[in-house]
Amino acid sequence: MIRKTFFLLFLLTTSILCQAQDAVVDQKKLDAGRRNPDSNFVKYLTNAGVAYYMKAEKNDSAEAFLTQAAAVAERINYIPGLQDARDHLAQYYYNWGRLSQSLNMLKKSEALAESIGDSASLFSNLRQETQIYMRTGNMKMLRSILNRRQVMIDNKSIKDLSDTSYFVMSQNNSLGLYYALPQINKQDSVKYYFSKLYNLGKVSDNYNLWLQLGSGGLAGYFSSKQIYDSAFYYYKLALSGSLLGKRMDNYNAMMILLAKSYNKAGQTDSSFKYAYQVYNSASSHSYLSVIYSSAGLLANLYKQQSKYDSAVKYMTIESQYKDSVSGNEALQNIQAIASEQQFKEMEQQKAKEDAVTAYKATLKTWFFAGGLLLLLLIIAFMYRTNKQRSRSKIEIEKAYHNLKDTQSQLIQSEKMASLGELTAGIAHEIQNPLNFVNNFSELNTELIEEIKTAIDKNDYEEVKTLAKDVDENEQKILFHGKRADAIVKGMLQHSRSSTGVKEPTDINALCDEYLRLSYHGLRAKDKSFNATMLTDFDDSIGKINVLPQELGRVILNLLTNAFYAVHEKALAATSDPTAIKYEPTVTISTKRSGSPSGAEGLLITVSDNGNGIPQNVIDKIFQPFFTTKPTGQGTGLGLSMSYDIITKGHAGTITAETIEKKGTTFKIILPL
Amino acid sequence: MKILVVDDETDVKVLFEQRFRKEIKSNELEFAFAFSGEEALRYMQENEHEAVLILSDINMPGMSGLELLKHIKEKYEKPPPKVMMLTAYGDSDNYNEAMRLGADDFLTKPVDFSALKEKLKTK
Numbered sequence: 001m002i003r004k005t006f007f008l009l010f011l012l013t014t015s016i017l018c019q020a021q022d023a024v025v026d027q028k029k030l031d032a033g034r035r036n037p038d039s040n041f042v043k044y045l046t047n048a049g050v051a052y053y054m055k056a057e058k059n060d061s062a063e064a065f066l067t068q069a070a071a072v073a074e075r076i077n078y079i080p081g082l083q084d085a086r087d088h089l090a091q092y093y094y095n096w097g098r099l100s101q102s103l104n105m106l107k108k109s110e111a112l113a114e115s116i117g118d119s120a121s122l123f124s125n126l127r128q129e130t131q132i133y134m135r136t137g138n139m140k141m142l143r144s145i146l147n148r149r150q151v152m153i154d155n156k157s158i159k160d161l162s163d164t165s166y167f168v169m170s171q172n173n174s175l176g177l178y179y180a181l182p183q184i185n186k187q188d189s190v191k192y193y194f195s196k197l198y199n200l201g202k203v204s205d206n207y208n209l210w211l212q213l214g215s216g217g218l219a220g221y222f223s224s225k226q227i228y229d230s231a232f233y234y235y236k237l238a239l240s241g242s243l244l245g246k247r248m249d250n251y252n253a254m255m256i257l258l259a260k261s262y263n264k265a266g267q268t269d270s271s272f273k274y275a276y277q278v279y280n281s282a283s284s285h286s287y288l289s290v291i292y293s294s295a296g297l298l299a300n301l302y303k304q305q306s307k308y309d310s311a312v313k314y315m316t317i318e319s320q321y322k323d324s325v326s327g328n329e330a331l332q333n334i335q336a337i338a339s340e341q342q343f344k345e346m347e348q349q350k351a352k353e354d355a356v357t358a359y360k361a362t363l364k365t366w367f368f369a370g371g372l373l374l375l376l377l378i379i380a381f382m383y384r385t386n387k388q389r390s391r392s393k394i395e396i397e398k399a400y401h402n403l404k405d406t407q408s409q410l411i412q413s414e415k416m417a418s419l420g421e422l423t424a425g426i427a428h429e430i431q432n433p434l435n436f437v438n439n440f441s442e443l444n445t446e447l448i449e450e451i452k453t454a455i456d457k458n459d460y461e462e463v464k465t466l467a468k469d470v471d472e473n474e475q476k477i478l479f480h481g482k483r484a485d486a487i488v489k490g491m492l493q494h495s496r497s498s499t500g501v502k503e504p505t506d507i508n509a510l511c512d513e514y515l516r517l518s519y520h521g522l523r524a525k526d527k528s529f530n531a532t533m534l535t536d537f538d539d540s541i542g543k544i545n546v547l548p549q550e551l552g553r554v555i556l557n558l559l560t561n562a563f564y565a566v567h568e569k570a571l572a573a574t575s576d577p578t579a580i581k582y583e584p585t586v587t588i589s590t591k592r593s594g595s596p597s598g599a600e601g602l603l604i605t606v607s608d609n610g611n612g613i614p615q616n617v618i619d620k621i622f623q624p625f626f627t628t629k630p631t632g633q634g635t636g637l638g639l640s641m642s643y644d645i646i647t648k649g650h651a652g653t654i655t656a657e658t659i660e661k662k663g664t665t666f667k668i669i670l671p672l
Numbered sequence: 673m674k675i676l677v678v679d680d681e682t683d684v685k686v687l688f689e690q691r692f693r694k695e696i697k698s699n700e701l702e703f704a705f706a707f708s709g710e711e712a713l714r715y716m717q718e719n720e721h722e723a724v725l726i727l728s729d730i731n732m733p734g735m736s737g738l739e740l741l742k743h744i745k746e747k748y749e750k751p752p753p754k755v756m757m758l759t760a761y762g763d764s765d766n767y768n769e770a771m772r773l774g775a776d777d778f779l780t781k782p783v784d785f786s787a788l789k790e791k792l793k794t795k
Contacts, residue, residue, distance in 0.1 A: 431760030435782040436683055442785070443690050469690065476683055523731055524761060533733055 037072045042081035045069035046088060053092045062092050077360070083109055083121045090128050095249060097289050099132050106132075108370060115362055119158045123149060123167055130174045139183060146174060164200055169210055172196045176217045180224075191221045201241075212241040212250050220257065228265040235261065252278055252290040259297055263304075272301055292321035410637060429487045429520060433480035440473040440480075447473070486513070504543035507602065510552055511537070511588050518559040522567070531566050536589035541602055544672065550649055554642040555588075558606040558666045561638070562586045565610025565664065572611075585609050593669065600672045601652070607665035612658040621656060646670070673792070674702045678712040678728040678740065679758070691785045701792070709735030713743065716753075725792070730759040730766060738769055745774040756791070758783060 033041030049065030066089045073081035086109040093102035106125045113121035126149050133142040149171055152158060158167055176193035179186040194217030201211025219234035235258040242251035259274035275297045282290035299314035447470050454462040515533055522529050566584035573582040586608050593603040613621065620626045622643040646654040652670040677688055685705045695701040704719075706712035709732060726744065730737035741755050754776040759766060762780035770778050777791060 427760065431781045432681055435760070436681075436687060438782040439687055439691065439785060443687075472686070473690070476686065480683070519733065520731060523736070530734070530736065530739075 033072075037076055039073075039076070039078045039081055042069050042073040042076070042078055042085065045072065046081065046085050049085075049092070050088050053088070053095065063089070066092060077363075079112070079116065083112065083118065086112075087121070087124060087128070090125075094128065094131060095289070097292075099135065103129065103132055104374070111366055111370065112363075115366065116359075119152060120167075123152055123158060123170075126152075127170055127174065134177060134181065137183070139181075142178065146171075146178060149174070164204075169197060169200065173210075173213050173217070180217070180220055185224075187221055187224050190217065190224075194218045194221065208241060208245045209247070212238050212245060212247060212254075215241060216250070216254050216257065219254075219261070223257075223261040223264060226265075228261065231261050231265075232258070248287075252282060252287065252294075256290070256293050256297060259294075263297075263301060268301065268304070272298075275301060288321050292318055295321070426487060426517065426521075427524070429517060430484050433484040433487075436480040437477050437484070440477045444470050444473050444477075487517075500547070502545040502547055505546050505548045505551070507541060507544055507546070507551075507590055507604065508537040508539070510548060511535070511555055511590065511604065514552055514556045515559060515586075515588055518556055518563060522560070522563050526567070528571075529563070529567055530570070531563060531584040531586055534585060534587040536587065536591075538589075538591045541590055541592055544602055544670065546670065547645070547649055550645045554645050554654075554668065555604070555606070557638040557642050559586065559588065562606055562608035562610070562664070562666075565608045569610045583609075602670045602672060604668040604670070605665055607663060609663040612660040612662055612664055613656065614660065618656060618658055622654075673700075673724050674704065675725045675727060675792070676704045676706060676712060676715060678706045678709065678726065678732075678737065680707055680729065680732040682707060684729075692789075695789075708732055709737065709740040709743075712740055716744075724753060726753055726755045727758050728755060730757055730761060730770070738766075738773060741770065741773045741775055 029044060033044060045065050046069040049062045049069060052062035052065065066085050070082055070085035070089065073079075073085055086105050090102045090105040090109065093099070093105060106128050110122060110125040110129075113119075113125060126145050129145050130142065130149070133139075133145060153161060153167060153171055161167060172193045176190055176197070178184060179189035179193065194214050196214070197210045198214030198218055201208065201214045204210070215234040215238035219231045219238060222228070222231035222234060235254055238254045239251060239258070242248070242254060255274055255278035259271045259278065262268070262271035262274065275294055278290060279294035279298060281287075282294055295314045295317040299311050299318055302308070302311035302314065447466050451463050451466045451470070454460075454466060512535065515535065519531070519533055563586055566586060570582060570584045586606070589605050591603045591605075593601055617628060621639050623640060626640070643654055646652045646668055650670050652668060654666065654668050656664060656666050658664040677684060688703055688705075689696065692701055692703065696703065704715060706715050709728075712726070712728065713735075726740075728737040728740055735743075737757060737759065741757065744755055745752050752774075755774070756777040756779060757766075757770045757775045758779045758781065760781045767778050779788065779791075
């Protein structure tokens with residue numbers, strides 16, 4: 001027990017570092033130890049591992065040496081060595097953010113310490129658990145552990161418990177940190193406990209660590225009271241102490257706190273300086289938790305200055321390390337472990353009773369129980385996860401259905417909006433054929449009367465001429481009747497949901513129909529609207545299998561956009577007398593061509609000579625809800641729907657090419 | 673009297689020729705046809721005010737009937753030819769705009785030819 005205590009103190013001072021580092025490279029000692037493992041070999045491996053992790057750099061040697069030390073100690077049944085190795089492994093895991101592994105290791109160690117009545121080790125285990133629960137914010141477990149430690153001190157269950165002993169000081173440090181937590185925030189207590197550390201550290205060279213921790217804690221106190229001169233003074237004291245003591249973990253932590261304090265004090269330049277310094281040093285040493293917190297700090301600083309590019313850069317870095325430092329996975333594991341604590345304590349009690357009979361047998365039982373417990377934990381954790389998963393599955397499904405409903409409503413409103421644009425065009429397109437149907441019918445009635453008169457006069461030449469006229473008029477009636485019929489059918493088709501069945505369709509006729517409808521629709525809405533419509537149809541394409549109403553919607557959308565573009569430009573040109581004469585023109589064409597897969601395809605182009613689409617907009621035009629029209633004038637769904645119809649519905653492609661001030665061309669390629 | 677009919681629907685020609693075949697036969701009325709506003713202006717330039725009455729559609733590709741009306745009423749100071757609008761859009765916007773620009777009458781499609789004949793007789 002005494003040796004254990006001694007070693008703890010030893011570890012916290014600097015001398016071990018140099019010794020161990022020298023020892024690390026001695027391959028002969030390693031080989032000899034592996035042949036004949038003894039307690040010295042365990043110490044040797046432990047020291048080597050400690051030396052590596054004290055450097056606060058990312059490498060696997062620390063973990064490898066410590067794991068080996070624990071394994072050898074267990075094999076040769078060297079209990080103090082086993083405890084040391086596990087303690088250091090736990091600290092190592094903690095430093096690298098592997099909190100659940102750290103906690104598991106501590107629980108093993110704790111069980112062993114309790115079974116052999118090693119209070120000093122137990123206290124040390126509990127100290128490390130305190131750190132973990134502070135980091136994960138589990139206040140219930142934190143208070144329970146702090147109480148257990150206080151009870152050990154109050155009951156004097158550890159030998160050396162003078163006011164300046166390691167145990168009392170360590171408890172003071174933990175209590176200071178506890179009261180400084182934002183959830184507790186009792187600054188008078190913070191000052192009380194850290195003053196104790198600081199006062200002891202000031203008079204004792206050996207307890208350099210207390211100076212570091214005491215100064216750091218007092219600095220935090222002054223920072224919270226916004227007495228920044230004192231805060232900076234104590235932080236710098238803590239920093240120089242950490243450097244002297246070669247405690248890079250404390251040094252990094254203090255640097256971040258100092259930078260935060262400068263930021264709080266409004267001295268942003270200094271804050272940046274320290275944040276960068278610690279970030280760069282942590283990056284070059286791959287010190288994950290420090291990279292994480294310093295990147296977070298930098299992101300915050302840049303955000304304050306509205307430099308969002310840099311803020312995003314550091315936020316990205318922060319989130320990369322988030323999982324490895326305090327990720328959800330680790331948190332969940334720890335919560336699972338903590339909630340099983342009571343159950344575990346019962347198991348420990350039982351194992352303790354058994355331990356009275358045989359020391360070795362106890363150990364074996366313990367490891368078996370530990371394994372079983374771990375298994376239980378895993379099962380419990382998996383059960384929980386599974387339950388959570390099925391619950392969140394239901395929620396996700398619900399949200400998904402809501403989203404689906406909203407989406408179909410939006411699509412319907414987009415269809416209705418484009419139908420509204422068509423109404424005026426449709427009215428015009430129906431009135432014209434009706435004009436012919438009505439008038440030619442009336443004419444025929446007149447002509448038939450004339451034929452009757454001619455028959456009475458026996459003028460059969462006249463009858464023949466009149467009959468020919470009747471026949472011609474009848475053709476006209478039929479033609480214009482069919483024309484009106486087609487328009488109404490097209491309108492119904494447009495508002496109806498797609499049948500999802502492809503039909504052989506005359507693409508040229510479809511394009512022509514929508515060209516007329518959209519033109520007249522716009523014309524009806526705005527008297528000043530005017531444009532030249534050009535068509536260039538490839539008559540050889542024949543009928544092609546498409547979803548007619550869907551494709552019609554795409555073409556209508558492209559045409560409406562094109563007309564809108566030329567109209568905007570025309571309006572600008574009329575208000576500017578110096579502008580050269582502008583002829584608004586919209587062209588639609590069809591052509592056989594190569595498809596994206598290289599096979600034959602159909603190319604449909606809709607182009608305008610408007611102002612073109614700015615480069616910063618063209619990448620977004622196919623995104624849902626993106627619109628450049630004033631609020632309320634466009635749903636922002638037209639092009640994104642068109643994109644889906646062409647790519648998903650027809651396995652085709654739709655692209656936009658634009659030249660500023662010259663116009664835009666949309667190209668649809670449909671595979672044949 | 674000569675009448676210039678302006679409409680982008682080509683069947684208008686057949687319709688008018690049949691509807692007015694008696695008047696045409698008796699040389700009471702003479703018809704000319706243009707299928708766009710631009711063509712109508714060209715015709716009028718070539719034939720120097722020959723047409724005494726213009727019957728124009730409003731909604732046509734390119735130059736609209738209202739633009740044609742404006743052009744005629746502005747350019748031909750005295751006496752500008754009479755212009756009657758003939759449109760599928762009987763809405764008040766169109767009507768007011770046509771009247772503002774100086775249209776002499778405003779008829780809607782489908783065309784009531786007996787009414788049209790009455791109007792032509794009184795003009």
